[in-house]
Amino acid sequence: MTTSASIPAPPHAAPEPGTVEAPRRRRIAAARRSEGRSGLAMATPALLLLLLFLVIPVLLAFGLSFTNARLISPNPPRFVGLDNFVRAFTADPTFLRSTLNTFVFALVIVPVQAGLGLLLAVLVNQKVRGVAMFRVIYFVPVVTSIVVVSILWQFMYEQDGLVNSFINTITFGAWQGTAWLNNPSTALGAIIVLSIWQAVGFHMLIWLSGLQTIPEELYEAARMDGATPWQQFTNVTWPGLRSTMVFVLVTITIAALGLFVQVDVMTQGGPVNSTTTLVYHAVRKGYREQETGYGATISLIFFVLVLIVALVQRFLTREKD
C-alpha cells in the first residue's frame, strides 16, 4: 500500500486513454479492486453476523420499545407511544434500583479490578523462579465457567459456609459473619468480590502483555539516573502502559455494566432488589414475564446509558496532543 499512497486516487471509471501512466494506473486500479474484493470477502462473515445479531436486534428493540408487544399473546402488538419509558422512570422502582445497582457495581469493579490486575501483573512480571505457576493460579478462575464459580461461591457465602467459618477462625470467634447473599446490605458486595476474583486474572494477563512491551533499556536508563522503583513505575511503566490502560478500562466497564449471570444464579435480583441489574431486569420483564415491549424499552435505555459511558470514557482517555 505504500506505493499507492503517493498516487492520487484513480477514478472508478476507466482512466482517460492516451496518458503515459495509463497502463500502470490500470494495473494499480485492478490490484486495488481485487484487494477491495478480498477484503470485503473476509469481512463478510463478520459483517453478516453483526448485522444479524446486533444491528437488526437493536433496530427491532427500538421499534418494539414503543409497543406493548408480548412474547405470548393472541393480540397483535399495539403502538403505545412513550408509555413504556414513563412506566420505567415513574412506576417501576425495581428499574431505578437496577440502574443504581448496575452503576455502583461498575464504579467499584472498574478501579478495583483494574488496579488489582495491574498489581498482580507487576508481581508476576518479576524474574523469579516459579513465576509461571503464579500466573496459572491467577488465571485459573478465568477459564472456569462463571456459572460454576457462582454456584460454588453461593455455598461459600452461606451462614455456615466456608467464608464464615474462615472469618470465625481467624478472629478466634470474635466476629460472626452473616448469610452474605441473604442480607440486603451485603449481597451486592459479595457479588462484587466474587466477580473481581473471577475476572482479575484476565486483566492481569493484558496488563502483563503491556508491561512486556516496555523496553528494558528505559528501565536501565532510569536506574542510571538514580530513579527509585516507584519513580521508575510512575515515569517509565505507567506512561508505557497508556494504550493498555485504555483497553483494560473499556473492557472492564463493558463487562461490569452487563452483569447478569452471577445475579441470575445466586440471588435472582434479591434480597429486596439489592442485587438486581439492568440486564437482569430486562430479562425478567421481557422474557420471564413475557412483556417483550417493556423488556425492549429497558434494553434500549441500557444501550443509551452504555453509549454515554463509553463516549465519556473515550473523551477522558483521548490523546491529549
Next chain:
Amino acid sequence: MNRGSLAKILSMSAVGALALTACGQAGQGGTTSEDGRVQLTMWTHSAGNPAELEVYEQIIDDFNASQDEYEVIEESFPQGAYNDAIVAAAAADDLPCLLDMDGPIVPNWAWAGYIQPLGLPQEITDSLLPTAIGTYQDEIYSAGYWDAALAVLARKSVLEENDIRIPTIDDPWTIDEFDGALDTLQDAGYKTPLDIGAEDSGEWWPYAYSPMLQSAGGDLIDRDTMLSAEGALNGPEAVEFFTWFQEAFEKGWVSSSGTIGNEEFDKGEVALSYTGGWNALPSLEAAGDDLLFLPPPDFGKGPTIGGASWQWGISSTCESPEGARAYLEFSFQDKYVTAFADNQIVIPATEGATEASEYFGPEGDLRPFVELSQEYALLRPETPAYAVISSTFEKAGKDIMNGADVQSTLDGAVAEIDANIQSNDGYGF
C-alpha cells in the same frame, strides 16, 4: 481469495441455511410413517425422570400396537428447558401434536392459542380429580393422570414428648396452636423447628405459600373478575399472613437456607416439614411407623393446599387432533394411572386407580395425601395472567422474607400485576 472461493463460501452457507430450515420443519406432525400410519409427535417434560418415562413408553407401545391408523412418537425434554422449548416451537409454528404442561400455565397457553379445547368424552373428564383438569373460560383444555398434595410431616414421638396435640383433617391446628407448637419445639432444642422449603425457588413459592395466604383469607387475585389483585394480595388478611411469614423467619421457626428436599426432616434436624407427597417415601423409610402426615395449619378460613400438576393437551396446530384424542382416551385407563401414581409417588386422578394403588389405596401408607387433596385442594387462579402472578408473588414473598416492609411490598406487587393485566387488555376476561 478469488471470486471462485467466495462463490464457494456463499453456496456452502446457502446449503447450510437450507439444511437448518429443513431441520426446523422436522418436528411438525401429520407426516406418515412407512406403513402408512399418521405420525403424532408428543413432547414431555420428563427427561431425566425414568420412572415417569417408563410408563409413557408402555402406553405408547400399547397404543401403537392396538391400532394401525396412528403412530405416537415421543420426545422428552428436561423440565428446566421445557417451557422455553414450547414457547420457541410455538413462535416457529412448530408445536408437537401432544404436549404436557404444568396446570397453572394452561389458561395462558389456551389464551395464546397454543392448545385447543381437549374434546375428550365427558365420562373420562368427569372421572378425574377436579384438580387434574385445566380449564380456561369454562372450556376444558387439559387433563392429567395425577395430582400432588402437600402435608406437614411430623414424628408422633416428638409431638407426644412435647405435649403437642396431633391434629386431624376434621380438626386441624389453628394458627395459634401452630405458633405454640413451633415455640415449644424451639424450646425443646430444635434450632429450626419447621422446614417449609424456602431455599427452593420458582413455582414452588406460589404452589406452597399462596395456599397459606388463601387460608388466611387473602388470594393472588380477585377471582370474581380476574382483573385485579387489589384487595386480595394487599388487603388486611394478606398483610396479616405475610407479617406472620416474616416473623416466622425472624424468630427462627423456619429458615431460608438448607437443602431442597426433605433431608433435614429425615435426619431429625427439624421437627416438622411442610412438603409434598413426592418426598414421602424416604421419610417413611427414615421414620417408619412414627411418621405422621398432618394437615397444614388453619390460618382462619380452613386449611388449603395447592392443586394441579402436569397435564396433557393437544396443540392447536395439530393436523390430526382425532388421533391425539384417540391416544389420550386410550391412555386414561386405570392401570396406567395407577402405574404413574406408584412409579412417581403422586396421587392417582381416578377413583379406580386410587383403589388399585399400592401407596394411595385404602390401606396404602400415603393414603392421607388423597384425603388432603380431596378436602383442601384449591386451584391456582385459572387466568392467563398467572405467569406474571407467579413470578411477582415469588419476588414479593422473598423480599418480605428478607425483611422488606410488608404493606408496601404487597402494594408494589399488586401494581405490577394490575399493570400487566391492563397492558394485556384483561387477558380475555
